[in-house]
Amino acid sequence: MAKKKLGLEDLGGFVFSTNDEFDDSQYVDSEEQENLEPKDQRLEAHFSNKGRGGKTVTIIKGFVGPEEDLVTLGKFLKKKCGVGGSTKDGEIIIQGDDRDKIMQILKKEGYNVKRVGG
Secondary structure (H helix, E strand, O other): OOOOOOOHHHHOOOOOOOOOOOOOOOOOOHHHOOOOOHHHOEEEEEEEOOOOOOOOEEEEEOOOOOHHHHHHHHHHHHHHHOOOEEEEOOEEEEEOOOHHHHHHHHHHOOOEEEEOOO
16 A cells, blocks of 8 residues: 655644744734724625525625634624524524625624625
């Protein structure tokens, strides 16, 4: 059996450098992401029912900022709409097709929201 050759991705993104002048400022950790003001955010409201057994959901994409702020915004939207949902992979998933209602709520909070898809 041949051995598998390991690549950089197998190291989990961790790279060693012996260069004393190495500038690591270009590598920003996602946890240290700056939080944009709501007026500077460009969010997208998507509709989807794929891979969910025919159930419809509204997906909010494009949030820039820490994961805690995304979770807080997701909880706020779920509470305002009176429905369930989740937050994962940088997206807010709200049960049901409430795009128009969610877009009104986000615009009222100062976010720039664009309706994407049918």
